[in-house]
Amino acid sequence: MSNGKDEAFSLEALKAGDRTEFARLVEANYELVYRLAIRMLNDPQDAEDVLQETFLKALRGLNNFDGRSSLSTWLYRIATNEALMALRRRKPDMVSTDEPVETEEGEQEPVQIVDWGLLPEEELMSVEAQRYLSEAIDRLSPSLRAVFVLRDIQGLSTQETGEVLNLSETAVKTRLSRARLRLREDLSGYFGEKLAREKLAIEKLAIEKHAEGKHVK
Amino acid sequence: MKGEECRHLLRLLSEYVDGTLEEQLCAELEHHLADCQDCRVVVDTLHRTVYLYHQSVTQSSVPEGVRQRLFRRLNLDDIIGNSG
Secondary structure (H helix, E strand, O other): OOOOHHHHOHHHHOOOOOOOHHHHHHHHHHHHHHHHHHHOOOOOOHHHHHHHHHHHHHHHHHHHHOOOOHHHHHHHHHHHHHHHHHHHHHOOOOOOOOOOOOOOHOOOOOOOOOOOOOOHHHHHHHHHHHHHHHHHHHOOOOHHHEEEEEEOOOOOOOOHHHHHHHOOOOHHHHHHHHHHHHHHHHHHHHHHHHHHHHHHHHHHHHHHHHHHHHHHH | OOOHHHHHHHHHHHHHHHOOOOHHHHHHHHHHHHHHHHHHHHHHHHHHHHHHHHHHHHHOOOOOOOHHHHHHHHHOOOOOOOOO
8 A cells, every 4th residue: 555564564474473573564554544443433442443353353364365455455444344344333224335326416515605714724623623523524424434534534545445445446536525525515514603603703893893983982 | 506517517626626637627617616606615615624634634643552452452462562
């Protein structure tokens, strides 16, 4: 995968059960796997379970690893499947990884046209805003969420994301587009409200000043 | 976001903010954006959305103890699991 860490590992040693080599593999990848899991699940305990399950499965499955994908793609695949299974356990009727790729007509039309990009950076990056960003991911369907997290959070390429999820590049692009548009819509509601409150406060202040001015005269 | 053209161009916006949209479509989109305030807002806020998520990644870290418990679970804590 793009981080180029694979070259550093001996597949032969890993398959032969070399514990030191496996420990190195874990060391190099556990943060990536945890980050994927926490973004998919938004729950530290569930994310830690997925992290541990991923490497336990990797350890057991190493002998069947065919080397067609890179080791990190393989780990991502195990981790993504574990996270999707965890989601399925939460909401049994909601998860389907093979959700049909929707056509242009299926695209959600933007209704929120508020230019909240004007808000100051500290407001956009506040702790409260960060929490909202995570919750917004939670509201995506699992199949859109997986693509968004792999592409925009983990920084995988379209091709790599397709390999992990067993999707065509076109399907990855379509899902990413839908996920981003939905998040934009969601964030627009949240930040739009903040912007409106701020404008109201400024207007109120202006009216008060105006009234004060009149009073002095 | 009222017109037929806006709806048609919506699917291009994701690749547009990535800078990977092919030249001809890019020109078509920019031509439309020049005259459509609503679509400009959608593009700007879509761009912002992607940017905010990219930024939030650099802030997130793995909680203390996670690494150690992982190595213990894998029976690898005798190797390098104790240093963090």
